[in-house]
Amino acid sequence: MAQIVPSILAADFLHLEKDVQLINRCGDIIHLDVMDGSLVPNISFGFSVIDQLAKIATVPMDAHLMVVHPERWVEKLAADGVRMCSFHWEATGSNTARLISRIHELGMQAGVAINPDIPVSRLYPYIGKADYFLVMSVFAGFGGQKFIYETLDRVMTLRAALERRGEKALIEIDGGVNLGNAQTIREAGVDLIVAGSAVFGAEDPAAAIKALRGA
Secondary structure, three states: EEEEEEHHOOOOOOHHHHHHHHHHHOOOEEEEOOOOOOOOOOOOOOOOOOOHHHHOOOOOEEEEEOOOOHHHHHHHHHHHOOOEEEEHHHHHHHHHHHHHHHHHOOOEEEEEOOOOOHHHHHHHOOOOOOEEEEEEEOOOOOOOOOOOOOHHHHHHHHHHHHHHOOOOOOOEOOOOOOOOOOHHHHOOOOOOEEEHHHHOOOOHHHHHHHHOOOO
């Protein structure tokens, strides 16, 4: 069964503790969208928020670094108790394997993310190294975008590559997830489903998480 990873980017920042407690009760992992305004055309939040979340989160935190220099921030994330940390291949290129190793040294699981215009084959060199792969189903940087359905073919291609090599890395998807496409996403073999407005924009967020999970 897929795990649901609510993104606090879509939460109510005036009542953030309430929404985090909702994830603690009903979700599986808290997703932290960290943007620098350079790698992506937007700025989200930084450690002033993450430091506070770390005090109340009881489920794992998953940081998605949409930043030009992700290597600068991994030590602080580890110190805050973040369990999972993904960064964009577009930001690290030939230094990707080195950053995966550094994240592991800090005791976190390492993920490599790519945008929809990056061939999924760019992830293949890190099979057996990364713990999970984040295949963006919208272009990183903004919430509320429409789901790109070609992403499902990319997920299945990556899943086949993992199986050929006997590896069990998880596949995460992020962007445009809703109750109308969640079943198709699960059937494509996605392990971790990031959802923002589909959870926090729902009349009953707890019921939305359950429905997204397919429970």
